[in-house]
Amino acid sequence: MNEKQPTQTPAISPCVDICKYNKNNYCVGCKRHSDEITNWINYSDSMRQAIMEDLINRDIDE
Numbered sequence: 001m002n003e004k005q006p007t008q009t010p011a012i013s014p015c016v017d018i019c020k021y022n023k024n025n026y027c028v029g030c031k032r033h034s035d036e037i038t039n040w041i042n043y044s045d046s047m048r049q050a051i052m053e054d055l056i057n058r059d060i061d062e
Helices: 034-042 045-055
Strands: none
């Protein structure tokens, strides 16, 4: 009997392949702070969702 491995959905990322940082270490492409980008893989789904919602109105003041 073959057991199926549980499938994981990949973490949705707001990355838009514009990896340029402003003076405050926010990416001008996705608006995430460099710490958020670095730790993204370790965040829970609920933490990622909270960041995604915050990005909608985040002003990174380029």
